[in-house]
Amino acid sequence: MSGWRDLRSGWLVLALALFFGAALAGVHRLLAARIAANVLHETLSQIPALVPGADGGAPVDIRGRTVYRAEAAGRTLGWVVPSGGQGFADRIDLLIGLDADGSTLTGLYILGQKETPGLGNKIIEEPWRGQFRGKSTGQPLVVKKGDPSSGNEIRSVTGATISAESVCGIVNQTVAEMQAALAQATREEPDR
């Protein structure tokens, strides 16, 4: 019985939720293509920084996901793989730079994040994300509090261990899924 009373007094909340949901869906339809174009533009502009020596890149579909072939004078120098996963506050979206055979990370860029300002959002800064450059993909990366001692360790972010571990986890998983396929795609290239 009290259920009906709740529904009678709460109908406005339900109606507004439906109305706003529909309105946001409409806004998304209008703007999604433009936002995707902005993200694509940023991705392409980051390729030279993520794969040193590359002067541009082109999207390729490998194993059902879009990756970017980083090229210089028509030769594949490496790969930029967009990836993402859950962070502390919201989704974290990354661009992972790998060399041609996927054996070494050549760079990391944070495409989107909403981590805590001043703590978790330190992941976007070069001193932190630059640590990934030159790491071997032979074994998974682990987050270490304090100074890293061995080759596969990444320094944590003080006060934001979850953000740091999220990024490492996304990188490890993406590398595990894509490395073999990327190396193969490089080998199959006609002019190598």
Next chain:
Amino acid sequence: MSAHQPTAAERFLQGIIPENPIYRQLLGLCPTLAVTNGMRAAMTMAGAGAFVLICASVLTSLIRGLLKPHLRILVFTLTIAAFVTIADRFLAAYMYAMSKQLGPYIPLIIVNCIIISRCEVCSSKQGVFTAAADAGGVSLGFALALASIATVREILGAGTWFGLRVMPAVWPDWVVMVLPPGAFLTLGLLLGGANWIRAAREKRRGASRAA
């Protein structure tokens, strides 16, 4: 409820200086401290805040007859969240670099107390025109407050205003002013100055009345 409610014109003017959301009510200080290191970011925040405040106030006023006392905060939050999401997507589409720079501060407008306080104080009780005037006045007050802080911080900290060089080349940029401590220093000093001016004016008014 009191019989007398302020008129639209009173609401509009009150929001700008006499009841300025930052300097008089000390609301919305999180974005005030966080995004005032430059005029561009501050004015984008002021614009997004104004959009959300005006839309949420008008809509709240339209449905004010249907509000149930115990569900009103839920309705306010839902309304504000919807408009904040629209503002966030719009910035990501048309001002992508700024959207990335402001990061979580645009979604955080949802919890900006300036907006929910206007819903509670004015738009859930008064007509659409008054609610819109109130939201416009408070938005203007918010924008002026952000501009005053951002102007001091950007000029002293980076030697620029809206990204244009205004200080002579010999000016050594006070980098601390664009960093978080500069936000607290500037807000504290400007707030003190605003209170000092107000106290001085009241004293003068009291003196002239006594004479």
